[in-house]
Amino acid sequence: MAPTVILESTGHYHHAVIQFLQEHSISFLVVNSLVSHQAKNLSLRKVKTDMVDTHRLCELYTKRILKIIxxxxxxxxxxxxxxxxxxxxxxxxxxxxxxxxxxxxxxxxxxxx
Structure with a gap:
């Protein structure tokens, strides 16, 4: 199964990455920053690191909770x-x-x- 890149919508900063992914036919999903913020708040322990945030977004994706808008x-x-x-x-x-x-x-x- 081909991997899917999950990106958080960050103003205009993610556009260059999206262009690269499209040019190389890599599937991706852009997540609204409000959705990713809610995902970060699901845990009782408020840990703020990029690795933890990434892991939570991946969990939401694999559980099919993230909706493509x-x-x-x-x-x-x-x-x-x-x-x-x-x-x-x-x-x-x-x-x-x-x-x-x-x-x-x-x-x-x-x-x-």
């Missing part, structure tokens, strides 16, 4: 995440404005909301 689906999820984040920021700003109107001295008493 196509670019369109990933783009859609990213847009939804950005939209939700923007809504969260707007709601927080509106909340701070209302609290500032109702309790003008709250910021000086309590600090950050």
């Amino acid at each position: 196509d670019n369109k689906e990933l783009r859609n999820l990213t847009r939804q995440f950005v939209a939700l984040t923007q809504m969260y920021v707007q709601i927080k700003l509106q909340f701070q404005a209302v609290v500032g109107q109702v309790f003008p001295d709250y910021r000086g008493i309590s600090g950050d909301l």
Whole structure:
């Protein structure tokens, strides 16, 4: 069975590796960094080393837990995440404005909301 290279999506840094793998017809899987972060947190012991992270990603792959997400689906999820984040920021700003109107001295008493 041919090996599969598992990569964590790291901004633009992984693109050169992907190009190399495609040119040499090596199968690969790019894992979303949020998924890999969740995989790292599955263990009770919080050990942060590249070897442990790699081992956990391989375990997820062999157990078929990693799901291959196509670019369109990933783009859609990213847009939804950005939209939700923007809504969260707007709601927080509106909340701070209302609290500032109702309790003008709250910021000086309590600090950050």
